[in-house]
Amino acid sequence: MGFSGFGNYIFNFRKVRQLSQRAFAERLYISHQTVSKWEKGTAIPSLETLMSLSDEFNVALADIVAEIEHVAFIKTAQKDVIARTFLSLLTTHNLDELTLQLIWQSAGMALNDQSQCYNSKYEILDYIMIGIDEEVKLAIAHSDHIDPFKILAYAVLPVLYERSDELKILYSGNYANGRWLSFLEKEYHDWAEDYMNNYANVILPVSQSFAKDLVVKMTIAVISAWLVQPIPEKIETFSPKFLSLTKLSMRDIVAFDSN
Template sequence: MKFNTIQHTLQNIRTKQNLTQVDFAEKIFVSRQTVSNWERGISIPPVTALSIIANTFDVPLTQLLSALDGEQANREHAAERQLIVEAFLTLLHRHNGQYSTIDLIIAESGIDYEHAITLFNSPSAILQYIAQQIDAQVIAALDNYSDDDPLMMIADAVLPVLYQHNHTLKILYTGHYANGEWLTFLKNSYQKWAAPFFDNYDITTAPVSRKFAIELTVKTTLSIISTWLTQPVPTPPDQFRQTFLHLTRTPIIKLICP
């Protein structure tokens, strides 16, 4: 299922240009907060702003207007989508993470089937929607945080966002069906995000390849986060921050044999 909404369209335009929200805002003569609100779906850009964006970044105005229509339709059906998401998570939890068909999920949601199937046509589409919603908040948090240390960025900007969704993430991390798709999505997304931090990786002295190092770093970090969020009562992020930094910077042997 494709979510061609204005918030994702603008975010894609900006990231393809390798621009921060500040840079993007300056080019279209608005504030960074305005861009942030657009990308998070808090507000919708007026047509005049879309016209400036179209001219500045050589994007067809019709494409932006179509995305705007998608955003408005998305808002109209937001409550119904949330009911289906909650039904999806409820069934995952009830069945110990086992797969449920879209028919069962829609029945659990209580929404008319013919309408619900136009919103989500598969469990994977629901999972993708959840991922996009959380990922958009993570991207916004990272974009507003500047630090050369990626682990500090995660500790300060990402952990609070993930903690807000800890109930949802606990189900996704522990579910057999969702776990595989969810971790694959995370691994692919964050390997791309982490790659630039390895631009100066010296393969002549390193024990492993750059690709191996990126994948290992991302998987290790995700394992720490998933272990944190799947605890019966996850520690609040301001308290877990130091633990996260300690774990990510401590060799495994020192944790086993302190």
């Protein structure tokens, strides 16, 4: 739908005052093409222009902003519906098999609405990934722990558990075409860097870069193995187990006896 709701608001606002697009634009010191974009729902005014609109026509700025916020809320809700539909389709289709037409039809939307929400299926996937990442970063920022693994166990894992239905799809097979795992590695390499500054003081047979890569990949693998279970273990019992796993070597996990 884009901002067509606000476009109708501007159109009616202008018509009530019996102004052409050009005359309306001149009073706001903007081009009539800009007014046309507003009314078509392909753009919205800047805050500075909204303030000019409020002053010029003696309309409360709060009323105009409320109209935009209402339209933006509808647009966000629409994007969320498409995202949920997209994830549902990924349970039965590989990402490469999906088309925007199939996604929009499954969401019960008209095809001419698609460009107002997403321009590609990868934008949908990015919207989902960024939304999850923002929740994770917020949880990390509010954590009282200093140890990075405790931050993961008691701040990050609860967020992931709440969204386990979505994450199971993103972590499974090639459904997300490796995009989710690549996204995670990029995000958490930088985060891990802060906790590995003292690595040079430890004598290990690999470089700092290799160690960082290994820690990030192994941590992602543990979380992935947990979330792709048919019914992921509840956070209350898995968080302590996660911390225990971080203290084990691969040899400990398989209980290998070299004798």
